[in-house]
Amino acid sequence: MSKKQLIMESALELFAKQGFEATSVQQITEHAGISKGAFYLSFKSKDELIIGLIDHFMQEFISDIDHVVKNHNEDKNLLNEFYKSAFHSFQKHSDFAKIFIKEQSQTVNEDLISKMHHYDKQIDKIILEMLERLYGEEVRYTKYDLIYCTKGFIHTYSHLFLFFNVPLDLNLLSQSLAEKTYLLARHSETTFISEELYQSFNEMPEEKVTKEQIIEIIEQKIEEVDESTECESLVLLKQHIQEPNLSPVIVKGLLSNLKDHPKCKQISYLLRNYLEL
Amino acid sequence: MSKKQLIMESALELFAKQGFEATSVQQITEHAGISKGAFYLSFKSKDELIIGLIDHFMQEFISDIDHVVKNHNEDKNLLNEFYKSAFHSFQKHSDFAKIFIKEQSQTVNEDLISKMHHYDKQIDKIILEMLERLYGEEVRYTKYDLIYCTKGFIHTYSHLFLFFNVPLDLNLLSQSLAEKTYLLARHSETTFISEELYQSFNEMPEEKVTKEQIIEIIEQKIEEVDESTECESLVLLKQHIQEPNLSPVIVKGLLSNLKDHPKCKQISYLLRNYLEL
DNA sequence: TATACTAATGACTGATTGGTCATTTGTCAA
DNA sequence: TTGACAAATGACCAATCAGTCATTAGTATA
Structure with missing residues (x-):
């Protein structure tokens, strides 16, 4: 394993346990069994490390769920497979998932915020594509709400296995959420997040x-x-x-x-x- | 305003903006216009401060939503009123809400974790009471899932006005979520969180x-x-x-x-x- | 073996951290 | 005006932080 990977793995573990701010470079290097100087041969700064981590795992996560949505042909099971893929990734990289959930909302670094935003938008796009494919015109006015509901489901249920580490049946979980998403898509009639409102969220950050x-x-x-x-x-x-x-x-x-x-x-x-x- | 309140308000603002770990006592006292020593006359430590903040606001939040659920007589509007109350609190104390959401998942202090757990359980209890009153036997097997869906809705939609501060119509939002909750309560048939599973989450922390x-x-x-x-x-x-x-x-x-x-x-x-x- | 190179070290810097405490300031009644 | 007490200060402490850099260790070629 390259030194860079070694550092990333150690950092991942510590960040997940204590948070980014509360973890020092010293701790990371001690945990990785290298010197402090060696850390700075691989990363210019602590900030560059967390950005590297987020890029690495988010790209994998996003390409995973994108692959599921784009390549799964049986519409009947798509929602189920989507949730399964998402939870599977979260479980496989649970340390990263913890960091992602925790550092998602508030983080000091300006670059990180826009990076997070960027990935969040990509996730939205994938979910949107899936919903449009499955329900088309039927969710014309509710699809943006459905994006948020889907993300809400993933977030809340992730907590269960991330922070309680209880062994869960992810297949059953995915099935259960697929049913819920289906119900909302078919029967929900109230629109809260209109297309305009949704655009206004997602254009803001770049405006400056x-x-x-x-x-x-x-x-x-x-x-x-x-x-x-x-x-x-x-x-x-x-x-x-x-x-x-x-x-x-x-x-x-x-x-x-x-x-x-x-x-x-x-x-x-x-x-x-x-x-x- | 008492010195203690002054410190709490300054800290609230800074914690919301930068996070707990990233905010120093020095910054808080400068922002409050007092000396560092004065801080320690009101609080034994920085940890005691954040615990004080969480107690203060969570007690208010919980008693608010509990009041709505216990005192609202028209079942027809209860869900709507519940969401309205929750979002209203979050908007009113948006700095605290940010801290709550951010510090909810991962925090170093051991006391804080169990405190958060404790309040989370109380919220669950209130939501459960509401669901049982509204739907009774109908949600016998799905009520624990509904708790998590409800919390997921609140979490995800809170992001919108907490971190984008876009002005939103909270009445419409509450109505929209009430409809979604209703749909899930009426039509959802898959149980993921069984009573046993739910108990196993909530008994764990005290076991030690x-x-x-x-x-x-x-x-x-x-x-x-x-x-x-x-x-x-x-x-x-x-x-x-x-x-x-x-x-x-x-x-x-x-x-x-x-x-x-x-x-x-x-x-x-x-x-x-x-x-x- | 000698030379040239990179990889790795850890003592070091200056800044900052949470927290303390001797001292000063402000406010009373006598 | 004095003395007693509480409120408030900020210099100070040891610990720790992110980051640097002169030095050393290890390795490959000649």
Whole structure:
């Protein structure tokens, strides 16, 4: 085994047990039986290591489930096989699965967040393809909700064997979830995640709106809006963007003024992201 | 506001943004505008702080949803109101919700894990009560699965407004999830989480099996089992428990010998927990 | 054996960590 | 004004962190 692989395996185990932040490079090298210097011959930094781990396993995971969806011909069993493949991967690489689930939501490193996002989007795409193939027009309005339900199922049930390590019958589990997914696809009628809403989630991260763009949109809205409260709030916020001069609580209040006005919802959302509130 | 509250609010914000491990006491005190010493007048340690936060908010969250379930009389709307209450709490205390979701799976502190477990069990109890009241005998065999589906829904959809902070219509979301839960309760027929399985998850943490108990059970199994592979594996494992002398990979192999034998499944599971594999 | 090269080491750096404690500051009543 | 007490400080501690680099060990060619 290459030194790089050795380090990755040791790190995987420790990250799964203690978390990324709580694991030191020292611990990893001790566990791998190498010196600290040797670590930095294989990885430029601790961050590069976790990114390497995530790339390695996510690519495998995604190509696995993609293969199942693309190559399985019997529609009748596709859902079942999909879940089986997903859980099988999670069980096989349970240490990685733990890291993935834990580090998914909140992580300091900026690159990691967008990386996670990227892979999450790919998973969505595969699930979407599967749902469209199986149910077509029938799930036209509910398919985005079904994506989230499917991911929710996988997440919650993964906990069982990842964090309790009880031996489970993954075939039965997959069958049970396939039935649930089928039921929702066939009978669910309420749409919560519309196509527009779904797009708005998934376009956001790349946007990285600049100050100039924000100001331009604000000026545009000021022209559009008639109500004095909303208009004055926009003027003050524009000044604050150009040269920060308002306390957080005031900014928050001004944003509250906007959040319910139909024409200002979007700018309120953009500002909140831009100002990281 | 008391100093203790001030610290808790500052910490909440920073923990949500960076995570518990990645946030230092220094950062918290700077953010709160107090000295480092003052922090330790209110909290014995950083760990005590996070436990305090979790207790504070979880007690509120649980009593909120419990109140909804116990006091809402129109069964027709109960599911809807339940989800509304849960999401409302998550939105109101979004910083805490982020911490809860993130720190739920993996955390170093031993007390925190059992605390999280304890609250998770309480949530399960409330959901179970609701499901039994609404569907009674109809969900006799599927109710434990429904608990996990419900929690999965809440988890996945929470992500949307917690980590993308897109403004969402929580009423519509609750309605949509109520419909899904209803569909699953009415039509789902496959049971994955049986009552026995569910109990086995929730009894485990308190057990804390001792070395003596483990050895007793092993000796018992050795008598019971006829096959030489299983028997010899048990003998070696027993010696290893009494005085560790085998490498991890060998122990793993021995456990593999046991895991498929019907009479050895339980001991294999106990040993894996005891040895923290 | 001598030379040239890479692989690997671990002592080291400067920064930061959670936590302590002698000292200072602020606030009372006398 | 004094003295007593609590509240608050921040310099300080040992431990640990991520990361560096002069040095050594190991290996292959000549």
